[in-house]
Amino acid sequence: MSSEDTLIHSDDPRHPANLICTLCKQFFYNNWCTGTGGGISIKDPETSHYYLAPSGVQKEQMRPEDLFVMDAQTLDYLRAPKLYKPSACTPLFVACYQKKDAGAIIHTHSQNAVVCSLIFGDEFRIANIEQIKAIPSGKVDPVTMKPIALSFFDTLRIPIIENMAHEDELIDDLHKTFIDYPNTCAVIVRRHGIFVWGPAIDKAKIFNEAIDYLMELAIKMHKLGIPPDCGIGEEKKHLAGP
Ligand SMILES: [Zn+2]
Known part of the structure; x- marks a missing residue:
């Protein structure tokens, strides 16, 4: 597993990468994030990295591999999926x-x-x-x-x-x-x-x-x-x- 992938792969359902996917699905079915609208970001309490849902991905189909991860100090991306753009949010x-x-931000439509x-x-x-x-x-x-x-x-x-x-x-x-x-x-x-x-x-x-x-x-x-x-x-x- 590459160092980028260790940032997003975890068996822990409470890991930010897993939580963002779970919540995106839940918010889609609440009619809060349809048509790829809205977004979620969670700060990892252990590493302080910012986990960010990307732009243009259907929220109910979000996978950990789709997520951006940002260093909280430098604001450089530690992980940036090639297929997607960062969220405009x-x-x-x-x-x-x-x-x-904040430790997490939720944006809904x-x-x-x-x-x-x-x-x-x-x-x-x-x-x-x-x-x-x-x-x-x-x-x-x-x-x-x-x-x-x-x-x-x-x-x-x-x-x-x-x-x-x-x-x-x-x-x-x-x-x-x-x-x-x-x-x-x-x-x-x-x-x-x-x-x-x-x-x-x-x-x-x-x-x-x-x-x-x-x-x-x-x-x-x-x-x-x-x-x-x-x-x-x-x-x-x-x-x-x-
Ligand atoms: Zn919006």
Whole structure:
């Protein structure tokens, strides 16, 4: 086995190369990454190498051999499949690693994200919903030093940036959200999809699933005439219909 292949071949289903393939398939069947859209990157916790799904490969057919592997220090490719181009999201993923200390980033073309980007202006907001508690507040408990999640009584806010002709052109607006929303773990791209990151892939997956659930719920509330960020007990004032 060549040294390049040892980077991607492992019997461990939790190895980044295997996990990316498993998750790409799962996200394809969730309708989040069809038509080769979307992408995933995982930082190997042991080597700190960045594992990246390539551009143009059908997500449900992704194999470890299709993946790019990047050195986190030099940003040189340690492994680059000849058949494929790196994902256009790569600079955005690297920005999340470097500026947000991410351990993994998920990018989907979720229809819930796209519709929410048409309903909301510069910020997606939803309040007082149990599932909000899955999302980190960005604050840390001063005693345990563990991250504190949002509470049921909080409002989740996710910035929405405008789409560009090419994915890598989103980089300036992504950097701006890092400054304007230092606690966010996600950015919605209007008429495009969403980027979600976390300290490890398990967390990023939970955040992505919870946010997608909340975006779907917000769309349903909006259809009923209920503002997704309305206060507890105020929903009846807004209910559409008789
Ligand atoms: Zn995309």
